[in-house]
Amino acid sequence: MSLSYIIESIISGLLLGGIYALLSVGFGLTWGTMKVLNISHAVFAVLGAFVSYWLFVKAGLDPLLSLPLLAALLFLVGAVLYRLVIRPVQKARDVIMASMVATFGVAIVVENLMSFIWRPDPRILKPPYAGSSIFIGEMAISQGPLIGFIMAITSIALLYLFLHHTYIGKGVQATWQNPTGAALVGINPGTVSLITFALSIASAGVAGVAMAMIYAFYPSVQSVWTMFVFLVTIVGGVGSVIGTGLAGLLIGFIIGLCAAFLPFVWVNVLLFALLLAILLFKPEGLFGT
Amino acid sequence: MLKPKHILFPLVMIMLFAFPVVRPPLFFLTLCFSVFMFVGLSESWNLLGGYTGYVSLGHIAFFSTGAYTTAVFMNRFGISPFITAILGGVFSAVLAALVGYPVLRLKGAYFTISSLLLAVVMQLIFMNWDFVGSSTGLWYKLLPVSIEVNRILFYEAMLIVATAITLVVRYVERSKFGAGLVAIREDEDVAKTMGINTPWLKMKAFILGAFLAGVVGGIYGYYMSYVHPEVTFSMNTSLLILLMSFFGGCRSWSGPLLGAVVLSLANQLIVTFIGAEISRILYGLLLVVVIIFMPDGVMQYAKGLFVREKR
């Protein structure tokens, strides 16, 4: 086993980690700020992958070109879901539990709708550029993960800029820090929730496209992706965009390092054992405040 | 005084016990079997999930432990399935005792996620553990009687187990133990000020629930005569258990019973005649609707419709 093999493995792990970070960032945002724990988050990533795949295969639209369209579409889906399910659930005595159970139902519905419409076979999103690799010395870095990673980091950066440097984004933050205060200065908490939730779903959709360039996807893969969402969010601490980003990279690093020495399934067992350990000993997350 | 329910209950039970005598087609026998199984699972889930509000998505881990215990002990050591079913319960209880201490310290969503992780990690391990058949699963050696007698034997066994579990849960609900569990759901800190040893009470409920689910799993595995990690650890089973309790109302033993009977019947029928995907879509929608419009379950909802509130 050469050093370059290990480095290669770590690099592909880090690229993957960046994508996991985007997959999780919206989940952490709605949990941390709205107290809505959206178990159906990853299912919308799979939906994003399917829509992108469908546009690519049927209409010949490149996944990168269809990305803005896809984000807008999932934003809309998120907004509808918010009105139909999330807003009623927010009236419950225990919002976190109620939202968790309700979105568990949503996840099952969307997953099975997808298998019904598109059949449950695995597919992979392979635009021509995703297959080739860039060579640095002896190391090969596949372009698929690289493009996915760039998409992920750009989206996270955009989300961060939106939250910290735009008027609406600041309104979102203000509402979650002090709902009454924000309402007093004229921010409508309903609108803010809607935007937060819809953005979170849109970010999941984009992450789904990035995931689809690396892994085969099928409707029931959502439960596996959900596990990664939990993993990253809990390691990073709930509700922090930067924490989620760092956690994604850290997990990617661990995956890359372990994958160089262990069979892939045991890497997963190890990761989830790690997650259990963090839950038990540091439930506020490694990068939490 | 003799009330209608004093006649109705034994009557229904006798009919259920006598059902195999009429030689029903396998489909109906299996239909009833799965109803009993879900009654057992959702009642045992309710001990912790319903009374204390610690919503677990890991109940299938105990169910599967039971199923695998029976498979392994029967196949490798030739032990009678009725003993291995109890043994499966014991193993599940031991597993619950081991993970319970750390996991039950977590609250709300953190507890739920770790319970889910328990099931996922175990599934991953079982998928790759050759001793338990890894991803090919395990076939059971059947008892040396005809397959029909086998089915009937385990139909009756599951009926007895489901009835016993329901009675145990009903007894707990009306006891001091049950009152303590409910106090934990309502306000865990206040429960402590009442002198309730909350960690120990949660632990007892968790272990008892795990034991009961383990026994159910043992009998299930034998009836199906095959175990596979993807089947026994299926998230869909978790969904159904949760849905049944919430649907019927998880504050009382009668809720999960009602939910399990109605929904598992409906589930089997829809899966058989319309398709598994449609049935899951309907279930998912139902869960959402129940949570939004009837957070206390249909029983309470119906009561609210028909009984005027007392002043």
Place this chain on the structure above:
Amino acid sequence: MLEGIKVTRRFGGLMALTNLDFTVEQGQIVGLIGPNGSGKTTLFNVITGFYPADSGKIIFKGKEITRCKPYEIARLGIARTFQIVRPLLGLSALDNVTTAVLYGREQIAGMAKGRERAAELLAYVRLDDKKDVPAQRLVAAERKRLELARALALKPEFLLLDEVFSGLNDTEIQDAIKLIFRIRDDLGVTIFLIEHVMKAVMGTCEKIFVIQYGVKLAEGKPEEVSRDPAVIEAYLGKKRTC
């Protein structure tokens, strides 16, 4: 009966309680007052084991309870109420108290007997006409009485009351004061109470502790404390001397 020696509790860098000494003798009614955020409720949480003290000792009936868990402390006979009352909202008033009776120190076994005793306690706080009403539908004054009944169900020897008078009108306060004397005199319960309503403190307590920023400012009889310049300053600001 209850003694604290140099009790200290921090939250991060913030000193919530610093080297606090206090004693409450058997049969007394003792008040704990201080401005908002002075650490009164924190002290109650430390005594009842919810926030263990970082250093110092708490001794109850000659036995150290500093490291005991909340339910152990309850079983030793220390009951409490919460500042913002916390009835078990989903249960009826009777069920609230019944659970407390069953787990209390009277060793009452069986639901029927538990309910009987709980009904007596509800009658004691004059809430018997509401016993089947869900706690959720009780008004504030009733919730306070329910909370008191629940605390008494433990059969405590020592009762910590966190602002039981706040939000009550004058007649309700008079009733509550009478009730507190009855609890002390009939049931022999020692009482330690946090209070904002000065009239109520002056009317009930034999001894008062005043704390500010987690430090003891004064202690003594109500009339002494109310004349103490440090206390006046803490409550009303510095007196201008010119």
